[in-house]
Amino acid sequence: MMELTGSITSILYRKDDFLIAVLRTQKEDIKIKGNIHGIEKKEALTVYGSFETHQKYGRQFTVEYWERPLPQTKNQLITFLASPLIKGCGKKQAQEIVSGLGKHALSTIFKQGSSCLLNIKGIGKKRAAKIADSVRSTLEVQEIVSQLLEYGITANMALRVYKEYGSDAVKTLKENPYVLTELNLIGFSKADDIAKRIGIMPTSGYRIEACLKYILHKSCFQAGHMYMAEDQLLDETAQVLNHHAYGEDIISAKELKNGIMNMEEKSIVIENDCVYPSFLYHHEQNLAHQLSRMKRSRDSIAMSSLERQIDKYQKKHGIILVTEQREAIRELLDKQLLILTGGPGTGKTTVIRTMIAIYKQLFSGHTIRLVAPTGKASRKLAEMTGKEASTIHRLIGYQQGEMPEYHQDHKLPCDLLIIDEMSMVDVRLANNLIQAIHKNTKVLFVGDIDQLPSVGPGNVLRDMIQAGVPTIELTEVFRQARESQIIKNAHRVNQGQSIVFDKEKDDFYFLMQQDPKKIAALLVRSASRFLELGYDLSDILVLSPMKKGPVGTEILNEMLREKLNPIDEVKQEWKIGKRFFRLGDKVIQLQNNYEKQIFNGDTGVITGFTQATDDDGNAIDVMKVDYFGKEISYTKTETKELNLGYAITIHKAQGGEAPIVLIPATASHYMMLARNLIYTAMTRAKEKMVVIGTEEALNIAIANNQIAKRNSKLAERLTKNTN
Ligand SMILES: Nc1ncnc2c1ncn2[C@@H]1O[C@H](COP(=O)(O)OP(=O)(O)OP(=O)(O)O)[C@@H](O)[C@H]1O
Numbered sequence: 001m002m003e004l005t006g007s008i009t010s011i012l013y014r015k016d017d018f019l020i021a022v023l024r025t026q027k028e029d030i031k032i033k034g035n036i037h038g039i040e041k042k043e044a045l046t047v048y049g050s051f052e053t054h055q056k057y058g059r060q061f062t063v064e065y066w067e068r069p070l071p072q073t074k075n076q077l078i079t080f081l082a083s084p085l086i087k088g089c090g091k092k093q094a095q096e097i098v099s100g101l102g103k104h105a106l107s108t109i110f111k112q113g114s115s116c117l118l119n120i121k122g123i124g125k126k127r128a129a130k131i132a133d134s135v136r137s138t139l140e141v142q143e144i145v146s147q148l149l150e151y152g153i154t155a156n157m158a159l160r161v162y163k164e165y166g167s168d169a170v171k172t173l174k175e176n177p178y179v180l181t182e183l184n185l186i187g188f189s190k191a192d193d194i195a196k197r198i199g200i201m202p203t204s205g206y207r208i209e210a211c212l213k214y215i216l217h218k219s220c221f222q223a224g225h226m227y228m229a230e231d232q233l234l235d236e237t238a239q240v241l242n243h244h245a246y247g248e249d250i251i252s253a254k255e256l257k258n259g260i261m262n263m264e265e266k267s268i269v270i271e272n273d274c275v276y277p278s279f280l281y282h283h284e285q286n287l288a289h290q291l292s293r294m295k296r297s298r299d300s301i302a303m304s305s306l307e308r309q310i311d312k313y314q315k316k317h318g319i320i321l322v323t324e325q326r327e328a329i330r331e332l333l334d335k336q337l338l339i340l341t342g343g344p345g346t347g348k349t350t351v352i353r354t355m356i357a358i359y360k361q362l363f364s365g366h367t368i369r370l371v372a373p374t375g376k377a378s379r380k381l382a383e384m385t386g387k388e389a390s391t392i393h394r395l396i397g398y399q400q401g402e403m404p405e406y407h408q409d410h411k412l413p414c415d416l417l418i419i420d421e422m423s424m425v426d427v428r429l430a431n432n433l434i435q436a437i438h439k440n441t442k443v444l445f446v447g448d449i450d451q452l453p454s455v456g457p458g459n460v461l462r463d464m465i466q467a468g469v470p471t472i473e474l475t476e477v478f479r480q481a482r483e484s485q486i487i488k489n490a491h492r493v494n495q496g497q498s499i500v501f502d503k504e505k506d507d508f509y510f511l512m513q514q515d516p517k518k519i520a521a522l523l524v525r526s527a528s529r530f531l532e533l534g535y536d537l538s539d540i541l542v543l544s545p546m547k548k549g550p551v552g553t554e555i556l557n558e559m560l561r562e563k564l565n566p567i568d569e570v571k572q573e574w575k576i577g578k579r580f581f582r583l584g585d586k587v588i589q590l591q592n593n594y595e596k597q598i599f600n601g602d603t604g605v606i607t608g609f610t611q612a613t614d615d616d617g618n619a620i621d622v623m624k625v626d627y628f629g630k631e632i633s634y635t636k637t638e639t640k641e642l643n644l645g646y647a648i649t650i651h652k653a654q655g656g657e658a659p660i661v662l663i664p665a666t667a668s669h670y671m672m673l674a675r676n677l678i679y680t681a682m683t684r685a686k687e688k689m690v691v692i693g694t695e696e697a698l699n700i701a702i703a704n705n706q707i708a709k710r711n712s713k714l715a716e717r718l719t720k721n722t723n
Contacts, residue, residue, distance in 0.1 A: 004030065004061065005046040005069060008039060015577040017155045023047065023061070034063025037145055037155030043083075044069050044076070065149070068142055070106060074098050077105055081131075085138050088130030096121045097131075109135045137162070144169050151177070151197045157185045174198055178210035188214035188240070202241075202250050208259035212237050213267065216277060220457045225711040226284055226427065227274040230260070274713070280427065280457055284714055287431040291464065292721035294337045294434075294443065306333055309358045317354075325351050328472040329358060332444050335470050339422070339445045339461070342474030343494060344683045345487045348446050349384045351474070352418055355444065356387065359416055366415035371395045373429060373454075375599040377421040377655030379628065391599060392419065392429055396436045399594050406436035414441050421655045422447030426456025427714070450494050451680045452654055455600075459710045467718035484508075486689045490682045493675060493702050498695075511692045516550035516668045522692050523551070523662050524559045527646075530660050530688075531564065537586055537605070541658040542647040543681045545672035551664040556647035561585060564646065572609050574623055576636055581606055587625055588645030588652065596632050601652045603645040607631065650681045661685035665693030665701065673701035 006025035013020040019036040022029050023045060032047055039045055049064040071080040080086070081094035089097070100120045101108050108116050109132050117128035141162055145155045147170050153161075160183055162169045172179060177195045180186050186194075188211055195207060215236045219225045234256050241251045264270055269281040276284070310329060314320055321329075328351050332338040342348050356368055370389035372378040382389040392398075396412065397405025406412045417437065419425070422445040425433075437443060447461045454460065465471050477491055485508040489499045501510060511526070513519045527540050542560060546552045565584045567573070574581045581587070589602045598604075604627035612622045612633055622633040625642070634642065650663075663681045667673070678701045682689055691698060 001048050001064060002050055002061075003046060003048050004032075005044070006030075007044050008041050011041060020060075031057070031060040032063055033060055034066070035149060035154065036063060036066050037159075039066075039068075040084075044071070065146060067146060072103075074103060077103065081105070081135075086131060086134040088127045088134065093120070093122055093127070093131070096123070106135060106139070110139055140167060148173060152194050153177075153180070160185055176200075176206040178206050181210055181214060203255065205259065205262065208237075208241065208251060208255060209263055211241050212256070212259050212263060213277075215240065216268070216275060220277060220280060223708065223710070224426075224453060224455075224457050224459070226280050226457050226713065227271075227276040227711050229711075230270065230273045230275050233275050234260070271713075274711070283427045283431040284458070284712070285717065287427060287434055287460070288714055288717035288721055290431075290434045290437075291337070291469065292718055293439070294437070303330070303334075305362065306330065306358070309361050310354070312361075313354055313357055319350070321350075321354065322347070322474075322476050324472055324474050324476070325354070328474075329355050331470055331472060332442060333359075333362070336441075337443050337445075337469060339447070339465060339469055339471040340474065341447055341449055341461075341465070341471060343448055343450065343477070344490050345477050346474035347476070347478055348448075348474060350478075352420070352444070352446065353385055355418075356385065356416075363415065367413060368416045368418070369395060369412075369414045370418045370420070372420040372655065373424045374421070374655045375597075375602045375627075377424070380655070380657060381420045389420075392425070392433050393592065393594065393599070394597065396433060398429075398432060400592070404432055404436065407432075408435045410436075411438040412436045412441065414438070416442045416444070418444045418446065420446045422461045423449055423451050424454050424654050425460055426454035427458030427460055427712075428456060430458070430460045448683070450676060451683065452651060452676050453710065455651060457710075458712050458714065460714065463712055463714035464718065467715040469718070486682060486685050489689075490679060493679050493682060496675070496702060496705060498699055498702060499691075507688050509688070509690045510695070510698075511690065512694065513692055514666075514694055516664075516666050519664045519666055519692050520551050520556060520559060523556060523647075523664060524563050526662055526690055526692070527560060528563050535660060537564065537646075538603070539659045541653060541656070541661045541684055543650045543653050543661060543663045543684070544647055544669075545650055545674075545677050546669050547649060549669055551666055551669065553647040553649055557644035560646035561644060574609060574621075574636065574639070576639055579639075581623060581639060581642070583608065586645040587642045588648055589627075589641060590643055591641055593641060598627060598632055601648075601654070601656065602627055603648070604628075604632070650677050653684050654680060657684045657686055659685075659687040660690070661688070662690045662692065665691050665697040667694065667697045667700065673697060673704055675702055675705045678702060 004023060004025050006023040009022045009024045009029065011019065011021045017035045017037045019039065020031065020033040023032045034049065045066060046069045047061065047063045047066045049062045051059060051061055053059050071077040077098050078094040081089050081097055082091040097105055097117065097120055101116060114128035114132035117123050117131060141159060144162055145158045148158045153173065157180055158169065161173055161179065164183060165172045177198055177200065178191050181188055181191045191210065200207060212233065216228055216233055219228045238251060238256060242249055267278055269276045269278050310326060325347055328340050332355060340348055340351060359368060370381055370385060370387055371392045372381050372389060373392055375391055378389045378391050449462050449465065477487060485502055485505055489508060492499060501508060511522055513522055523542055527542055530540050542556060544551055544553045544556060547554050565582060567582065571583045583606055585606045587604055587606060589598045589600060592599045604625040606623060607626045608624045610622060610624065611619050614620045620635055622635055623639065625632050625634060661681060661684050
């Protein structure tokens, strides 16, 4: 193996840890390539490896191992200390440190910590701690990264583990590489490969427990279950453990059972052969406990005064509420908890509006709050009611991994709480919300149970209805039923009837096409046509049931971008690995970001690329995205929270709506042909709905009403608690 030392003069390509760069040695400029983490232009570097001649790219040096040579001369030391790697240290402080501590400054700081910096001019206690921390972590990280690289643990993973375990990172990982799955860095099978390279025994308890957890979590977070039957969990785990790289029957049933027993004390709860991740068990139990207490309590108010108020409202607004709507208002004022459910256009928002107006008349001075699970849904709720509305997260002050601001010992100051789009709320969010509700607060859950269930575990709305929580179902369809076919067809789909078309009306189009590739092309053409007609990009929702495949969102996004926002010389772009973001691109946020107050499913448009300063005062590149007039900055690393948003999955579109909705219907995504998917997509359309595909595929979807059952005991607990 050869050794080369020099400084980086240019970076030619970088993706994650993989780098191609030019290294200037004393003799010549050499193209180097390999997994080199966090190196920037001008930095000194020593690489170990060998030369090879690439057919296309010629002679280059393949790096097996690398290190940042410790600065030797005083000047090198000053440059290192003043670099962005060392926080809190500018050039002035670096010069003072080197003149105070001499050429062994780094090892002195590493060994003695911040105390050796306290006598240096211009360095106070806080700055000394910052500098000492940075020196320690920079040196340690380099050591850790190089030690772990040989096992296939990338620098990014090593850094994350370092953050969690500090100097113990290598020891921890060598003993239990499955912590990489705990930290959500890789899945079980990749961790298992790494474990094999490290030499972990296939019968290791860590391996068994990691696999049990992986199977259980997959079932809860991908299929939405709250628990798994113990036998099924054991069977599925045995299959993975015994077939992945090690051959059959390496793990016995007894060892698996032991694994479960070990976990029982730490991370799972077993109740009558049902295995729950502990936190989900506690969410379900606490939610049931709190809900059943609420269900029981009753309020009594003057009903005659209520009836008078309803009559007054009807007269003022020229509306006659139907029996169910009137009943909903009565019920909520009589009880503490009510569910209002119904399909599109059945008057749910009308009930909310009436309820707010009457409640205000009856209880002036009381506080009313309106919330929904996503930013998109809460904006829609505010628009429909003309009242302020927020996300549930914002209402309760929820931050990832922290206790919400409002909880069981600090209740929300609110008298009437209305929660819209309840079908999207999973058990975790539902419990956090319910715990924060005061025993005197009235709660109205509004939702449509025929839409897709929550992305997260549980089926809260359905379970509550099943358990007998007071529910009013609105069945009469008011809106558009006569004039528009969208609502009419949505209700037909929901009842398992095929779609009907009236060519005279121009709000529901079906474009027949069999070939999936042509369907994709037609979706793009139709979207472009609507733009030509004067609609805005934000008016158009192109939805697909899936990400992959010929009509999946991935391909559609690329095709739509090329058509609707093609590249030109002046449009700036950011290239990050294989992905790139272009000025004017429509993007979607993929996860909740509480700091930015941007939530999973929010869509925006890229408005520019600029520079900002980070917490340490360093200049960083940022990309600006406009979300409904709110401008949010993303660093390059943060763009992993974004995807192109020209086409999004139906799941991500829940809770939102747009004037135009376009969807494909093809048997090529046979697995995804389900009634609640089509129904959810259709109910997003306000003005025009375009389906492109075959009637056969559409009818298969409409006929498929097999809603995958989710394992949950919320209904059972609620019923038991109440009886
Ligand atoms: N009792 C009623 N009499 C006449 N019109 C009504 C009545 N209730 C509601 N409407 C009208 O029906 C339309 C749909 O009502 P609303 O928006 O309340 O339904 P929704 O269930 O909230 O619909 P979506 O879920 O699709 O948003 C509105 O135009 C509303 O004014």
